[in-house]
Amino acid sequence: MATATTQAGMRLTQYAHGGGCACKIPPGELEEVVAGLTGRGPAGGGAADLLVGLDSGDDAAVVRLPGGPGALAVVATADFFTPVVDDPYDWGRIAAANALSDVYAMGGTPLVAVNLLAWPREVLPFELAREVLRGGLDIAAEAGCHVGGGHSVDDPEPKYGMAVTGVADPERLLRNDTGRPGVPLSLTKPLGLGVLNNRHKATGEVFPEAVAAMVGLNRDAAAAALAAGAVCATDVTGFGLLGHVFKMARASGVTAVIDVSAVPFLDGAAAAAREGFVSGGTRRNLAWVAPHTDFGSADELTRLLLADAQTSGGLLVAGEVPGAPVVGELVARREHPLVLR
Incomplete structure (x- = not known):
C-alpha cells in the first residue's frame, strides 16, 4: 500500500485535529444553535423570495429572483474543512467538489465560486497552499464554474473550501x-470515505478509490435525478447516510426504510471500521439518530458504517437514478422515521 507524501515532505492531515466533513459541529448541537433562526426577508419586504432557508436543514439556500414566470432562482452555499488527505492538490479537488455538491443537491448549476482559505503561514509553506488552490480551480473548471478570488486568514489549522453561487x-x-x-431511495456513491480517510490520517496509507470518489462531481447524478422527475434529494456528507436520510424523512413527514444489504461500500471500508478507524464525528452521528431509528438486526459495525461521516459523498435521491443502486424506500410515517431492514 502506498503512503502519502507532499512536495515539502509534510503530511497535511497531521496539522489538524479532525479531517474533512468529520470535523463538522455535531448535528444535534448545531440544531440547538440555529433553533429559531429561520430565514427572514429584508425589513419592509424585498424583491426576491426565499424558497429554501434554515427550516429543513437543506443543502443550500435558494432565493427566487424577481421577474415572473420563467425567472431563475439563485442557489448559495459555503463549505470548507481541514485536510482530509495529505496531498494538497487532492485536498483542494475534494474540498471544491464537496462545496459544489451542495448546488447539485438542490438541482442547480454552479456559476461562480470564491475560495475560503485558512493557513498557518509560519508553519506550512505557501507552495502547499498554492497546490490546494490549484486543485480547487481545476475541479471548478471541470464543473464549468468560475472562481473569482476569495478570502484568506492566518489560522493555526489549515482549512480550505469555497462559497458557491449557482442558479x-x-x-x-x-x-x-x-x-x-x-418512492425508492437511490445512492450515487458508495460509503466508507470516513473510515478510509481516518485510516489514511493515522497510517499514511493512500486509497485511490476513495480519492476518486471524493473528487467526482455530483453533476451527472443530479441531472439524471431531474431527468427522472425526482423532486427530493440531499447529498451524503458529514452526518453520514443515517443522519442525512433521517433529516430527509423528518422534513418530509415520512419514514425511510434502508435495505442494509443493498448499500454499497468502498473496498477496505469494513476492515477499516473493524480495526477501529472510526471518527468521533461518526460516533456522534450514530448517537444523534439512535433515538429515532429502528435498527432491526444491524450490529454495531454496520450501524457505524451507515453513520460514517462522509466527505464529498454522493447524492441520496428519492427516485430511481440510472446506474445507482436502490438502497431503500420512503413509506408512510411509522413509529420511527428511520428503519433498517
Whole structure:
C-alpha cells in the first residue's frame, strides 16, 4: 500500500485535529444553535423570495429572483474543512467538489465560486497552499464554474473550501422536504470515505478509490435525478447516510426504510471500521439518530458504517437514478422515521 507524501515532505492531515466533513459541529448541537433562526426577508419586504432557508436543514439556500414566470432562482452555499488527505492538490479537488455538491443537491448549476482559505503561514509553506488552490480551480473548471478570488486568514489549522453561487429552476428543485411514500431511495456513491480517510490520517496509507470518489462531481447524478422527475434529494456528507436520510424523512413527514444489504461500500471500508478507524464525528452521528431509528438486526459495525461521516459523498435521491443502486424506500410515517431492514 502506498503512503502519502507532499512536495515539502509534510503530511497535511497531521496539522489538524479532525479531517474533512468529520470535523463538522455535531448535528444535534448545531440544531440547538440555529433553533429559531429561520430565514427572514429584508425589513419592509424585498424583491426576491426565499424558497429554501434554515427550516429543513437543506443543502443550500435558494432565493427566487424577481421577474415572473420563467425567472431563475439563485442557489448559495459555503463549505470548507481541514485536510482530509495529505496531498494538497487532492485536498483542494475534494474540498471544491464537496462545496459544489451542495448546488447539485438542490438541482442547480454552479456559476461562480470564491475560495475560503485558512493557513498557518509560519508553519506550512505557501507552495502547499498554492497546490490546494490549484486543485480547487481545476475541479471548478471541470464543473464549468468560475472562481473569482476569495478570502484568506492566518489560522493555526489549515482549512480550505469555497462559497458557491449557482442558479436553478425554482419549479424543479431537489429538496429534502418533498419526499413522498412509495418512492425508492437511490445512492450515487458508495460509503466508507470516513473510515478510509481516518485510516489514511493515522497510517499514511493512500486509497485511490476513495480519492476518486471524493473528487467526482455530483453533476451527472443530479441531472439524471431531474431527468427522472425526482423532486427530493440531499447529498451524503458529514452526518453520514443515517443522519442525512433521517433529516430527509423528518422534513418530509415520512419514514425511510434502508435495505442494509443493498448499500454499497468502498473496498477496505469494513476492515477499516473493524480495526477501529472510526471518527468521533461518526460516533456522534450514530448517537444523534439512535433515538429515532429502528435498527432491526444491524450490529454495531454496520450501524457505524451507515453513520460514517462522509466527505464529498454522493447524492441520496428519492427516485430511481440510472446506474445507482436502490438502497431503500420512503413509506408512510411509522413509529420511527428511520428503519433498517
